[in-house]
Amino acid sequence: MPFAGTALNTVGLAFLTHAVYSTHEHTSLHPSTSTQKTPLPLDITLELLVSILILSTGIVLSSPSLKPIQWARWAGKIEREGRQSEGKWTREGEEVLSEGDPYAFLGLKGGKGSGEGRRGFWDVRGKRKEYADWVRAGGKN
């Protein structure tokens, strides 16, 4: 929700500036002396508190989302979503991608159905049987 966060930040900042300015005007028009203190009008106080609430909500919403810390959940998330753009670009114009599968270089995934990629298991006994059959058949082809 980057748009909502930015909108809330803008609105909150405007209200905050207005509230602080109003307080400044109020204190310069009614300076509080040592004998009596002039309290801040209720509307300025409310505006200030509401603007602070809006701004902190906006800051939380515009911050990057958290990442799961448990390995299983983190890996599952990467598996499901793949590598995505983080919305940032390097100075050379390359897109910054989110982190991917750290074991992708093993190539275990490529073998799914397509027959490519590294085999996780090589059937030794099957191959030996195949060879024995080939020898028994006379070693032809």
Added chain:
Amino acid sequence: MNDERELAINPIVQTSVQHNTQVVSNIRNLTASLFGVAAGTLGLESYPGFIFYLIGTLIVSSLVFVFRAEGKPKEYFHQPLGDLWGGDVFSGLSSFVLTWTLFYGLVRA
């Protein structure tokens, strides 16, 4: 011992932990100076100011809990009580006091 075995069964991703800690500390620093602006403008003095800060951080923690951790802090923080609710509360205090005194002086004095 029990904790170690738990970590061996369910390992933790260090980069994610760092990322989460940094996000929380960023939010804390930004909002702490914001609360300082509010406290100074309201003209709070001594203990009420610090209580204001503590209430503010509590509100921000619950906002993070609702919007960023989606109600499941166990999934994003190793120790939810220390890292989410209490994380970086006192490191934000200095920037709070800084803007608190600045705005008190600018607006009230």
